[in-house]
Amino acid sequence: xxxxxxxxxxxxxxxxxxxxxxxxxxxxxxxxxxxxxxxxxxxxxxxxxxxxxxxxxxxxxxxxxxxxxxxxxxxxxxxxxxxxxxxxxxxxxxxxxxxxxxxxxxxxxxxxxxxxxxxxxxxxxxxxxxxxxxxxxxxxxxxxxxxxxxxxxxxxxxxxxxxxxxxxxxxxxxxxxxxxxxxxxxxxxxxxxxxxxxxxxxxxxxxxxxxxxxxxxxxxxxxxxxxxxxxxxxxxxxxxxxxxxxxxxxxxxx
Amino acid sequence: xxxxxxxxxxxxxxxxxxxxxxxxxxxxxxxxxxxxxxxxxxxxxxxxxxxxxxxxxxxxxxxxxxxxxxxxxxxxxxxxxxxxxxxxxxxxxx
Numbered sequence: 001x002x003x004x005x006x007x008x009x010x011x012x013x014x015x016x017x018x019x020x021x022x023x024x025x026x027x028x029x030x031x032x033x034x035x036x037x038x039x040x041x042x043x044x045x046x047x048x049x050x051x052x053x054x055x056x057x058x059x060x061x062x063x064x065x066x067x068x069x070x071x072x073x074x075x076x077x078x079x080x081x082x083x084x085x086x087x088x089x090x091x092x093x094x095x096x097x098x099x100x101x102x103x104x105x106x107x108x109x110x111x112x113x114x115x116x117x118x119x120x121x122x123x124x125x126x127x128x129x130x131x132x133x134x135x136x137x138x139x140x141x142x143x144x145x146x147x148x149x150x151x152x153x154x155x156x157x158x159x160x161x162x163x164x165x166x167x168x169x170x171x172x173x174x175x176x177x178x179x180x181x182x183x184x185x186x187x188x189x190x191x192x193x194x195x196x197x198x199x200x201x202x203x204x205x206x207x208x209x210x211x212x213x214x215x216x217x218x219x220x221x222x223x224x225x226x227x228x229x230x231x232x233x234x235x236x237x238x239x240x241x242x243x244x245x246x247x248x249x250x251x252x253x254x
Numbered sequence: 255x256x257x258x259x260x261x262x263x264x265x266x267x268x269x270x271x272x273x274x275x276x277x278x279x280x281x282x283x284x285x286x287x288x289x290x291x292x293x294x295x296x297x298x299x300x301x302x303x304x305x306x307x308x309x310x311x312x313x314x315x316x317x318x319x320x321x322x323x324x325x326x327x328x329x330x331x332x333x334x335x336x337x338x339x340x341x342x343x344x345x346x347x348x
Contacts (some may be wrong), residue, residue: 053291
């Protein structure tokens with residue numbers, strides 16, 4: 001019998017709830033209270049997440065976020081700023097000691113990205129992993145990923161870009177030099193793609209989830225069983241949201 | 255004196271350093287290491303910032319000191335390394 005992991009699908013949560021939920025799963029799984037877990041999710045409202053080491057004020061135009069009703073949050077993972085708008089976001093939480101997870105961090109990125117690549121293949125998109133943390137299709141980025149390891153547990157989350165509004169994205173991010181804004185926008189348009197752009201049509205969140213589910217099942221030779229957060233995870237999500245992710249202290253700490 | 259640098263680490267990520275230093279003796283007064291790199295454990299970046307306080311802004315010395323902090327605290331960088339961090343800090347001295 002195949003190993004069974006938990007599948008969570010949580011739509012339309014705030015940036016704070018989403019980041020708190022990942023952290024809650026990490027704590028719960030490190031305490032062996034839940035099996036390895038894959039979650040697919042969306043963001044409501046749209047949000048910018050920044051990497052743990054980034055300076056919020058240096059990266060994010062806070063006034064523009066306020067005007068456009070876009071949230072912002074600091075992640076517990078490193079990496080860069082991401083505008084979470086039209087995308088499917090995933091996270092996987094699994095013990096570091098699990099036999100399927102390489103000890104080497106780059107190799108573990110590659111392994112987990114393998115699930116996304118197989119998922120994209122389900123919707124007829126060819127892609128490949130490019131170190132450190134990207135997945136490219138036809139030479140353009142379609143997925144960015146970030147991983148942390150805490151309490152002997154791996155958390156990797158990442159985005160599968162369904163559609164991208166580069167102009168809006170750049171109105172929300174700080175551009176070091178206004179004179180090169182247009183150049184930056186055209187550069188990013190050259191470097192970033194989306195499911196919609198490649199397929200020539202939008203696909204539903206459900207269809208994308210179904211494809212990614214198969215991707216994870218194939219990559220790890222497991223079965224994903226739809227489940228829910230445990231009571232403890234719900235409490236922890238609430239706690240982390242209130243104590244960290246929604247606070248000025250956390251988000252403005254760098 | 256307050257200073258700032260942006261440095262693209264070769265084959266790595268974009269490092270942004272915020273530095274305050276004493277112009278008389280070139281000692282670090284405060285340091286903020288930011289960017290889109292990865293470090294494990296993440297909290298170790300604060301350890302580096304703290305331990306480099308009062309360190310002298312001399313390339314060889316800084317590199318050695320950063321390497322010893324990395325070793326002592328078993329820090330693993332991805333998209334950044336001791337040389338890149340040293341370069342980013344030294345670039346603030348202008």
